[in-house]
Amino acid sequence: MLTTEKTKTNSSAARDGAPRKVPQQELAELIRRVVREQPVRDLHTHLYPPTFGTPFSGSARDRDASGLMLWGIDELLTYHYLVSEVYRVVTTRQLPYESFWRMTKREQADHIWKNLFLERSPISEACRGVLTTLERLGLDVESRDLDSYRRWFAEQDPSEHIDRVMQLGGVSRITMTNAVFDDNERRRWLDNARVGDDSRFAAVLRFDPLLRNWPSAAEQLAGWGYAVSDELNDKTVEQARQFVRDWIDRMRAIYCAVSLPPDWRYEGGDDQRLSSVVLRKIVLPVLAERDMPFAMMIGSKLRVNPGLRDGGDMVGLADVASVARLCADFPANRFLCTMLARENQHELAVAARKFGNLMIFGCWWFVNNPSLIDEITRMRVELLGTSFIPQHSDARVLDQLIYKWDHSRELIARVLVDKYGDIAASGWQPSEQEIRRDVQLLMHGNFENFLGAGAK
């Protein structure tokens, strides 16, 4: 994937020193190869290095339930996308949610394998992802032998496995999501100052409760020694800012992030007043001072079916106007934004044309399907050229990096083949060097450049 293998089309500059123009018939193959070879800096995942604990240790019952690094076949099969899908074909009368959650991870994986892979064909995108991953790891997909996959994973060393997966996925660096209001995770940062030292991973400070439920967040901050009250007076604002600064420093975070519900509005009604005040007075000033972007993932309606746990969230239409307003009102801040609803994608791409401090990214969760990635990426190129970030993996299980990037690269390349083909038809023949430059921006540079001084 990451070899710099030279072929006859590669960097053979014309005799006069000008970059060699690529004949149209070679263009498609060249673009596919460039996209395959370009390492990606994955902007948003839920992955962790082994220092955060490795639950998988070969035997389903021998696990540290609180470990955060998820990897291996049982984690792949029990990904919440697949938990939702298995309840399409098994009724809660046959298997009540509580019974499913009481099963061991291995029993859950057996159940999903039987119902989604053996008793019907695994043609959904999430199922197909498991197959791509196994195949790229060199396992025999045709055998359908789950136990042989388990044996293989049990023999791997977690840290070496990270290297292998990053190499196969063509990922140069993984961005974590570090939830400071999660007790399990916060404790790990406090107990071990070096927990985040793995250079393959960068940290992101995630603090949803600050914006989603200020009274409860304030109570927690007070418990952690910050002199804050419900009321957002000057003292509380300064103490809450200090909390954000302290955790940016502790984690060496490269940006800060929240996930917001579809009905979230900036300066919305009374019930949303606190959220906007916290954003305006606490979060954005600290990020401007640190020259650091603020990422907003908007559109997930939490737990419409709580029985499914992580799989129980729903999509809803979000408000692009709120994002545009933030970009206009806070020119000293930079915003990374993705939305969950397909219906929001066009308006969000148009908003990005209006504001240089808005970087749109990724095809998130329910729009991370081939047909929609193709549609969304095509539209973004048409509206924004190369000035957006086409994809992030959102991987929760390490091995998913392989399929998420494999599938997305294929789709991104397909769009670029058409778009370079269109300009080539006018006589503007792109050179290999120009294509490499553009693909580098899409997969790596746009994100890195947008991070600013805060990430240095």
Ligand SMILES: [Zn+2]
């Ligand atoms: Zn995520």
